[in-house]
Amino acid sequence: xxxxxxxxxxxxxxxxxxxxxxxxxxxxxxxxxxxxxxxxxxxxxxxxxxxxxxxxxxxxxxxxxxxxxxxxxxxxxxxxxxxxxxxxxxxxxxxxxxxxxxxxxxxxxxxxxxxxxxxxxxxxxxxxxxxxxxxxxxxxxxxxxxxxxxxxxxxxxxxxxxxxxxxxxxxxxxxxxxxxxxxxxxxxxxxxxxxxxxxxxxxxxxxxxxxxxxxxxxxxxxxxxxxxxxxxxxxxxxxxxxxxxxxxxxxxxxxxxxxxxxxxxxxxxxxxxxxxxxxxxxxxxxxxxxxxxxxxxxxxxxxxxxxxxxxxxxxxxxxxxxxxxxxxxxxxxxxxxxxxxxxxxxxxxx
Amino acid sequence: xxxxxxxxxxxxxxxxxxxxxxxxxxxxxxxxxxxxxxxxxxxxxxxxxxxxxxxxxxxxxxxxxxxxxxxxxxxxxxxxxxxxxxxxxxxxxxxxxxxxxxxxxxxxxxxxxxxxxxxxxxxxxxxxxxxxxxxxxxxxxxxxxxxxxxxxxxxxxxxxxxxxxxxxxxxxxxxxxxxxxxxxxxxxxxxxxxxxxxxxxxxxxxxxxxxxxxxxxxxxxxxxxxxxxxxxxxxxxxxxxxxxxxxxxxxxxxxxxxxxxxxxxxxxxxxxxxxxxxxxxxxxxxxxxxxxxxxxxxxxxxxxxxxxxxxxxxxxxxxxxxxxxxxxxxxxxxxxxxxxxxxxxxxxxx
Numbered sequence: 001x002x003x004x005x006x007x008x009x010x011x012x013x014x015x016x017x018x019x020x021x022x023x024x025x026x027x028x029x030x031x032x033x034x035x036x037x038x039x040x041x042x043x044x045x046x047x048x049x050x051x052x053x054x055x056x057x058x059x060x061x062x063x064x065x066x067x068x069x070x071x072x073x074x075x076x077x078x079x080x081x082x083x084x085x086x087x088x089x090x091x092x093x094x095x096x097x098x099x100x101x102x103x104x105x106x107x108x109x110x111x112x113x114x115x116x117x118x119x120x121x122x123x124x125x126x127x128x129x130x131x132x133x134x135x136x137x138x139x140x141x142x143x144x145x146x147x148x149x150x151x152x153x154x155x156x157x158x159x160x161x162x163x164x165x166x167x168x169x170x171x172x173x174x175x176x177x178x179x180x181x182x183x184x185x186x187x188x189x190x191x192x193x194x195x196x197x198x199x200x201x202x203x204x205x206x207x208x209x210x211x212x213x214x215x216x217x218x219x220x221x222x223x224x225x226x227x228x229x230x231x232x233x234x235x236x237x238x239x240x241x242x243x244x245x246x247x248x249x250x251x252x253x254x255x256x257x258x259x260x261x262x263x264x265x266x267x268x269x270x271x272x273x274x275x276x277x278x279x280x281x282x283x284x285x286x287x288x289x290x291x292x293x294x295x296x297x298x299x300x301x302x303x304x305x306x307x308x309x310x311x312x313x314x315x316x317x318x319x320x321x322x323x324x325x326x327x328x329x330x331x332x333x334x335x336x337x338x339x340x341x342x343x344x345x346x347x348x349x350x
Numbered sequence: 351x352x353x354x355x356x357x358x359x360x361x362x363x364x365x366x367x368x369x370x371x372x373x374x375x376x377x378x379x380x381x382x383x384x385x386x387x388x389x390x391x392x393x394x395x396x397x398x399x400x401x402x403x404x405x406x407x408x409x410x411x412x413x414x415x416x417x418x419x420x421x422x423x424x425x426x427x428x429x430x431x432x433x434x435x436x437x438x439x440x441x442x443x444x445x446x447x448x449x450x451x452x453x454x455x456x457x458x459x460x461x462x463x464x465x466x467x468x469x470x471x472x473x474x475x476x477x478x479x480x481x482x483x484x485x486x487x488x489x490x491x492x493x494x495x496x497x498x499x500x501x502x503x504x505x506x507x508x509x510x511x512x513x514x515x516x517x518x519x520x521x522x523x524x525x526x527x528x529x530x531x532x533x534x535x536x537x538x539x540x541x542x543x544x545x546x547x548x549x550x551x552x553x554x555x556x557x558x559x560x561x562x563x564x565x566x567x568x569x570x571x572x573x574x575x576x577x578x579x580x581x582x583x584x585x586x587x588x589x590x591x592x593x594x595x596x597x598x599x600x601x602x603x604x605x606x607x608x609x610x611x612x613x614x615x616x617x618x619x620x621x622x623x624x625x626x627x628x629x630x631x632x633x634x635x636x637x638x639x640x641x642x643x644x645x646x647x648x649x650x651x652x653x654x655x656x657x658x659x660x661x662x663x664x665x666x667x668x669x670x671x672x673x674x675x676x677x678x679x680x681x682x683x684x685x686x687x688x689x690x691x692x693x694x695x696x697x698x699x700x
Contacts, residue, residue, distance in 0.1 A: 031541055033527050034520040088484065092477040117530040118608075118634060127442040127526060130480060131519050134438065137487065138516040145509040151501035158508055159495040166488040169481050170384040176477060177383050180467040191381055258468075284468060 003337045003344075010058050010072070011051045017076045018045060021143060037128075040107055041136055045083045048099040053078040053205045059338060060209025060217065065330030074147035074157070074212055078205060080140035081161070085168060087133035091126050092176075093257070105129030137165075149212050157211045164204035171196030179258035179284055186265055190229065197235070198228025213330075222323035226316035227342045233313040234346045236261035237306070240297060252293050258284025262312070266305035267296075275299045313346050353687045353694075360408050360422070361401045367426045368395060371493060387478075390457055391486055395433045398449040403428040403555045409688060410559025410567065415680030424497040424507070424562055428555060430490035431511070435518060437483035441476050442526075443607075455479030487515075499562050507561045514554035521546030529608035529634055536615055540579065547585070548578025563680075572673035576666035577692045583663040584696045586611035587656070591647060602643050608634025612662070616655035617646075625649045663696050 022042040029035045057075035089095075090103035097103060102110070109125030117124065144158060174192040178184050203224035210217030239254035240263055254261065260283070268279055279299060282292045300306050321342050329335050372392040379385045407425035439445075440453035447453060452460070459475030467474065494508060524542040528534045553574035560567030589604035590613055604611065610633070618629055629649060632642045650656050671692050679685050 029520070031520060031524055031538070033523045037520070037523055088480050092473075092480060094473070115530075119530070123442075123444070124526070126476075128523065130438050130442060130483075131522050131526075133480075134434075134483075134487075135516060135519045137484075138512045138519065141491075141508065141512040142516070145505050145512070151505045155495050155501045155504050155508075158491065158505075162488045162491040162495070166485060166492070169485045169488065170379070170381060170387070172481050173383045173387055173478065174381055176474070176481075180465075180469070180474075188381070 001333050001337065003340045006337060007055055010055045010075075013069075013072045014051050014054045014058075014076050014079065015046065017073050018042075018079060021076065021139075022046075025139070037132055037135060040104060041083060041132055041139070043101075044087065044098070044104055044132075045079060045136070047101055049079070049082065051079060053082060053201055056202060056205035057209040059334055059341075060206035060220070061213045062209070062331050063206070063220075063329050063334045063338070064210045064213040064215035064217070066209065066213030070148045071209065071212060074144055074149065075205075075209070077140040077143040077147075077161070078208075080136045080143065081165065084133050084136035084140065085165075087129055087136060089172075091129045091133075092172075103129070104132050147212075150214075153212050153214060157208050160204065160208055160211060164200055164208075167195040168200045171200070175259075178260045184260050184265075186262065189260065189262055189265060193229045193232040194225060197232035198225045202228035202231065219323070219327045223320045223327065223338070223342070226320035226323075227345060230313040230316040230320070230342075231345045233262055233309050233316075234348070236263055237309060237313075238348075240293075240300065241306075252288045252290070255282055255293060255296060256284070256286055256288040262309045263300050263305050266308050267300045267303045270303040270305060271299055275303070317342050317346055351683050351687065353690045356687060357405055360405045360425075363419075363422045364401050364404045364408075364426050364429065365396065367423050368392075368429060371426065371489075372396075375489070387482055387485060390454060391433060391482055391489070393451075394437065394448070394454055394482075395429060395486070397451055399429070399432065401429060403432060403551055406552060406555035407559040409684055409691075410556035410570070411563045412559070412681050413556070413570075413679050413684045413688070414560045414563040414565035414567070416559065416563030420498045421559065421562060424494055424499065425555075425559070427490040427493040427497075427511070428558070430486045430493065431515065434483050434486035434490065435515075437479055437486060439522075441479045441483075442522075453479070454482050497562075500564075503562050503564060507558050510554065510558055510561060514550055514558075517545040518550045521550070528610045534610050534615075536612065539610065539612055539615060543579045543582040544575060547582035548575045552578035552581065569673070569677045573670045573677065573688070573692070576670035576673075577695060580663040580666040580670070580692075581695045583612055583659050583666075584698070586613055587659055587663075588698075590650065591656075602638045602640070605632055605643060605646060606634070606636055606638040612659045613650050613655050616658050617650045617653045620653040620655060621649055625653070667692050667696050 022038065022045075026035055026038050026042075029038060054075040057078055058071050061071040061075075086098060087104045090098055091105050095103050096106055105125040105128065107125075108128035109121045112121040112124040141158065144161065145154060147154070149157075171192050171194075174188060175196060178188065178192065203221050206220050206224050207217035210220060236254065236259070239251065239259070239261070242251050264279065264283065268276060271279065278292075278295050282288055282296050285292070321339055324335060324338060324342075327335075372388065372395075376385055376388050376392075379388060404425040407428055408421050411421040411425075436448060437454045440448055441455050445453050446456055455475040455478065457475075458478035459471045462471040462474040491508065494511065495504060497504070499507075521542050521544075524538060525546060528538065528542065553571050556570050556574050557567035560570060586604065586609070589601065589609070589611070592601055614629065614633065618626060621629065628642075628645050632638055632646050635642070671689055674685060674688060674692075677685075
């Protein structure tokens with residue numbers, strides 16, 4: 001079984017279901033402004049994305065013996081959760097673009113300007129963004145509750161999904177504070193990665209799939225949490241050292257946003273007073289230059305902070321894979337795919 | 351059975367459960383910033399409110415033969431949904447106060463100022479407000495899914511609850527557009543009231559209770575929707591003619607916000623050109639004077655628009671009560687309470 005092909009296949013099916021869902025949804029709406037909102041959500045959700053969470057939910061389901069196609073529908077709910085969180089994130093970060101196109105609050109802002117409405121276009125855009133995010137969450141819950149699984153499994157899945165959303169929220173709060181409080185250290189950072197990435201992106205989806213297969217998913221966290229944290233550390237490395245075309249966003253942005261990554265935390269710990277000042281001048285500086293970026297890169301390399309992050313990521317992936325190898329599962333093929341996936345996560349360069 | 355006493359009793363029990371929920375929740379949180387968020391949500395949720403939605407959910411449950419106390423827990427979820435929507439509303443309306451105390455985004459804004467954090471205090475406050483609203487929704491779903499009811503009933507309740515939230519969102523969108531588009535008429539307005547008030551405040555809670563009692567709640571909408579729309583019309587009357595102390599907010603605010611109520615729509619239809627200009631100058635004018643307000647009140651009275659709104663509200667309540675009288679229910683005492691409640695809704699003056 002070629003993992004990439006399997007991933008492509010599920011991705012296509014998930015997108016197929018989402019198209020169907022939106023077509024049905026639009027038919028039922030009475031007011032033009034509801035249809036407008038639904039169409040904007042549809043375009044935003046379908047404009048791209050790796051569908052990694054939905055695909056992992058399908059993997060979690062198959063890993064524990066789940067069969068049949070209904071999981072595609074249930075797993076698609078995670079893509080609407082992703083829209084929910086991204087739409088709100090876009091407002092928080094004041095982002096203009098997402099996957100190369102306008103963010104939801106910017107779409108509405110432009111609608112406001114085009115129509116010459118009264119009041120503030122920015123306020124209008126953000127208000128609509130808040131509502132459309134909330135709508136995407138309601139759509140996600142609708143998809144999950146209406147999927148054809150035994151009710152007790154669905155109740156547990158909904159419970160788990162809301163726990164994931166809850167902890168993603170706590171993670172987002174830690175993330176916001178990370179750039180603000182002075183004593184933000186490695187421990188806070190690892191909790192942030194656990195909540196915002198490991199649980200939300202890896203562990204949550206796998207456990208959701210396991211639950212719908214009639215399993216608790218117990219033990220999978222020993223694979224998913226370390227691999228998820230490693231994934232985020234790799235993401236932070238790409239955020240500082242990646243190339244602009246591959247990432248689809250400026251590599252200065254993590255630094256300019258003041259993100260205290262493991263790279264930065266360790267470099268600050270190990271740097272001279274002068275190097276420290278260079279980092280501090282760059283961190284959270286919206287007018288960051290490429291020269292400053294390269295200086296920070298150099299310090300992160302020379303203090304050994306880059307190697308430190310890489311080693312932690314590799315160790316975590318190793319631990320995760322060992323835990324998965326020990327785990328008693330129903331589908332050895334999918335286990336192999338997940339082992340491949342763990343390596344892939346930290347080798348990727350986009 | 352004295353309805354007011356029953357309402358007081360349920361209100362107390364619901365608040366008792368919410369206190370318990372937050373105490374348990376705080377114990378489980380690992381990071382100081384999660385506990386801070388949880389405490390702010392707790393204070394916001396418990397600082398007041400009539401608990402009308404949760405109480406109606408208990409009524410819906412008893413009306414269709416539900417027994418026992420577990421419904422108190424399940425119904426409390428609606429108070430967290432209310433926090434969810436109000437916290438986001440407060441941001442959208444840029445409100446400083448809610449129930450006499452600071453709104454969530456203002457609490458965080460002040461925290462930012464007090465601590466001298468970098469960046470914009472307003473942005474920080476609104477971002478935290480968006481997240482805390484989302485957290486309140488996740489808490490609500492947790493309460494409902496963990497309540498002790500048969501799984502198939504819970505699945506249907508969660509489905510219904512998310513449908514309510516979805517339509518509240520559509521209602522909110524119509525509400526925002528209402529002050530902007532020129533051709534906003536009576537039909538749009540009635541759809542807005544149906545979504546944002548009748549379904550969310552009256553029909554939804556009653557049906558949720560019915561579902562948990564093992565009933566579909568079919569037929570209750572013929573009571574709940576008209577009474578809910580009447581409730582909103584009465585609310586709009588209070589918003590223009592009420593007294594400041596009783597409402598706890600300035601009576602100019604509906605007009606200043608540009609809310610196109612039935613009162614305004616009808617008055618515009620029936621007014622002379624000069625009166626029309628007076629209304630248009632007042633509508634959506636943030637610097638509205640008391641003199642302008644009184645002029646608009648006079649026009650609304652003299653064009654018969656006030657009587658028109660009152661008559662519609664009374665007719666709707668009458669229709670609703672007739673439908674409830676015809677409905678086959680399991681608890682005649684609760685039916686009487688709901689009939690009383692329908693009259694109470696349009697007689698209230700706060």
